[in-house]
Amino acid sequence: MITHEARERVAGWFAGRLPAEWQAAPADITIDREEITVRLTISDVELPEDASAVTRAEARAGRAKAFREETRGKRMEIAREAEHRFDAKVSWGVTVGAGDDQHRELWTHVAAPVMTRLRQPQRLVLDTLVDAGVARSRSEALAWCVRLVGQHEEDWLAELSEAMQSVADVRSKGPA
Known part of the structure; x- marks a missing residue:
């Protein structure tokens, strides 16, 4: 952070x-x-x-x-x-x-690059996006999903980021 x-x-x-x-x-x-x-x-x-x-x-x-x-x-x-x-x-x-x-x-x-482990239901989502031609690979499909969440949950992500920033600020003021 x-x-x-x-x-x-x-x-x-x-x-x-x-x-x-x-x-x-x-x-x-x-x-x-x-x-x-x-x-x-x-x-x-x-x-x-x-x-x-x-x-x-x-x-x-x-x-x-x-x-x-x-x-x-x-x-x-x-x-x-x-x-x-x-x-x-x-x-x-x-x-x-x-x-x-x-x-x-x-x-x-x-x-x-970002490494992740996905279970079969999540992999099937990515494979559907690849098979439909929305993405060329699982990696591109995952990036597409992240962009979509970012677009549709912008306010929530901003609030979450602000809260995390407050936690990081408090930690930085603690003992070394």
Whole structure:
């Protein structure tokens, strides 16, 4: 479990290290045991009010691609510094626009293997997803299930994570 203090250290370091011109809003930083994900919100595209949803979506995708290419060297430098400082891989992402039609991308993020033991009823669920063509493998089917739970139980997971964070904070204040 990552402590609240560790999250604050990482967020504070990136707040001071990231160029201001990269941020239309403060960076969204997500941390787990393997990875620090830095999602930047960059300025939206300027289009006429009557621009279609397709035009807006493609313009935002183009803005994200241009930002990725133009900032690659500096992002790699910052990532190397952070990886050395915090002993975790750094991944990058970008958000362009606001609301339901915003464009979001993640780049070079970690796909960490996770081992699990499943009984036959759970394996049959995964096999059904594979046989139906929803996933290419049991591993991909399991990832699909995790994404689905994350989408449909977002509030509950956030509450659970907050409670776990409180436990981690209390533990960190105890004797060494």
